Amino acid sequence: MSSIISTSIEDDQKKNRSLCGCILCFVLWLFPFCLVIGTALYFSPNRRTSDITEFNNRANSWLKNGKELFEGNNFTLYVNDDDYPLEEIVVKPDGIHPAGDKCNLEGDPxxxxxxxxxxxxxxxxxxxxGESKLSLKLVHDANVVMNDTIATSSTQGTLSRICFRVHDNETTFVLDNPPAWSLYMNEGEIGCEFSNSWEPLYYEAGEHSTLKFQVRYYQDPFISASSITRGCSERDDASNCFxxxxxxxxxxxxxxxIGAGGVTALEVIVLLIVCCVRKGNGESRPLL
Structure with missing residues (x-):
């Protein structure tokens, strides 16, 4: 019976020493770890101002040249030889979009x-x-912009939307490949959104009896914001995307x-108190 009690006491002492060891290790590593994180944040470069400036430069180019050049054009989509004229869509700014940010914080341009x-x-x-493929041809005036056969389904779902990015040459519009303006992580894709990896085809779960077909100009502020904000600005509820x-x-x-230093100091004080109490009780075993 006495051996069982002795073993139980030794187990409790080992658990206490193990707990103290864990606490001490936590104290030793907490402050250096938080110091590294805090210092990195303190001295890291901030891209907000430069990103807003980049967006503004691109938006000004759009207002100066691109918008006037692009609006009023005639595009027609042929789907399996049926023709569908494209409608011009104008989206007014709402205070946040197209940038995805109010841009009114301290230090903003x-x-x-x-x-x-x-x-x-x-x-x-x-x-x-029942169609597994669609034959699509996009025409600007009498010029063919794209002509391809596209699958209506993939492992991601069924085709719900298509968006092609174009730029102008001397006579017409052509697919924007290579990109006339640099786009983040674009490797020659001709789509409109960063969140879709710049792919023009959007596949979603469920069945879709119709699909939306869009054509955007490479200077479109929506595309610029999508690239600069890494897709954040695309969301309807976007805010503070920069x-x-x-x-x-x-x-x-x-x-x-400061917080890590305060917590570390508090833990050191607690450990000192524990050590003093143990010493007062005549315990000589180490905490670890």
Whole structure:
């Protein structure tokens, strides 16, 4: 019986020493780890201002040249030889879109983000039931922009939308390949959105009896914002897509450093108290 009690006491002591060891290791590693994170935040470069400036430069080019050149054009989509004229769509800025940010934080460029209309062309066409492929031909005036056969389904779902990006040459519009403007992580794809990996075809779960076909100009502010904000601006509920300010990032880094230092100091005090109590009780075993 006494051996069982002795074994139980030894097990409890080992558990206590193990717990103390874990706490001590946590104390030793917490502050250095948080110091690295906090310092990285404190000194890291902030891209918010430069990204807003880049968006504004592109938006101004759109307002100066691209918008006037693109609007008023005539595009026609042929689906299995049936023709569907595309309608010009104009989307007014709403204070956040197309940039995906109000651009009114401390340190933002004067005037915030350039406010501009978005203009593109769109048509909704029926998808014949049972068709596995569609023959599509996009024509600008009498010039063929694209002519291809496209699958109506994939492992991701069924075809719901198509969006091609175009640029102009001397006589007409052509697919924007290679991109006239650099787009983040674009490797020659001719779609309109970063979130779709710049692919023009959108496949979604479920059955779709119609699909939307869109044509956008490479200077379209929607495309520029999608690239710069890594797709954040595409969402209807987008906000603060250019990220936090440099001041906020610096403050977060400072708070982490101070908080880690305070917690570490508190834990050291607790350990000292435990050591003093153990010493007062005549315990000589180490905590670890």
């Amino acid at each position: 004067d005037g915030g983000c350039v406010s501009c209309d978005v203009v593109y062309f769109e048509v909704e066409v029926p998808v014949p039931k 990220g936090i300010t440099k001041k906020a990032m610096t403050n977060y880094g400072l708070y982490i450093i």
